Amino acid sequence: MKNAFHLHLLVNAIRRDENFTTHIRLSALDGYELYEVGQLELPLTVAQHMRQRLAQQGVLAGQDWLPVDEYALVVVTEMNGFSLEDLTLMNGEVHYLDDNLGYGDVSQLTDLIEMSN
Numbered sequence: 001m002k003n004a005f006h007l008h009l010l011v012n013a014i015r016r017d018e019n020f021t022t023h024i025r026l027s028a029l030d031g032y033e034l035y036e037v038g039q040l041e042l043p044l045t046v047a048q049h050m051r052q053r054l055a056q057q058g059v060l061a062g063q064d065w066l067p068v069d070e071y072a073l074v075v076v077t078e079m080n081g082f083s084l085e086d087l088t089l090m091n092g093e094v095h096y097l098d099d100n101l102g103y104g105d106v107s108q109l110t111d112l113i114e115m116s117n
Contacts, residue, residue, distance in 0.1 A: 005080070005115060006095070007107040011073040012036060013065045014050070022047035022061065026077065026089070027069070030109045034069060037082075037112065038089035046075070049097050074101035082116035 012034060013025040022042040027034040042050065050073060051061060057071060075097050081090030087109065098105075 005078055007077050007079055007112065008074050008098070008101055008105045009037065009077050010034065010069060010103070010106045011050070011075060012069040013067050014054070014061045015063060015065045016061050017063065022051070024050075024075075024094070025065070026075070026092075027106070028109045028112055029103075029106045035087070035109050037087065037109070038092060040077070040089070040092055040094055042094055046094050046097055053097070053099070072102045074098055074103075074105055079112065079115065082112050084113065084116055087113070 009026040009028060011024045012027045014022065016022050023039060024042060025036055025039050027036045053073065054061065054068065054071065059066070059068065076095045078093045078095060079089060080092060083090050
């Protein structure tokens with residue numbers, strides 16, 4: 001049952017703060033459109049992997065939000081709570097960035113809503 005709460009979410013923006021902690025904005029798909037479902041802080045190992053992958057494309061994260069949805073960065077996230085009021089993650093943890101996944105693997109918003117019930 002635990003695997004049912006592991007979601008594939010798309011990273012649509014990234015930034016690092018003054019302490020060099022990496023933060024991301026995550027989206028699910030609503031049909032074919034992106035719907036932002038929350039923001040999370042990345043664990044160090046995942047942040048390094050993501051920054052390395054972006055650097056290969058010539059992209060460096062700064063202190064301002066940088067849109068990166070076009071690079072199809074899909075992370076496996078454990079969802080611990082979801083708010084039906086504003087359709088956002090209440091509790092989540094990024095486990096890893098999966099280099100083998102793309103847009104077609106991103107979870108649908110309806111999946112998140114169903115899991116919250």
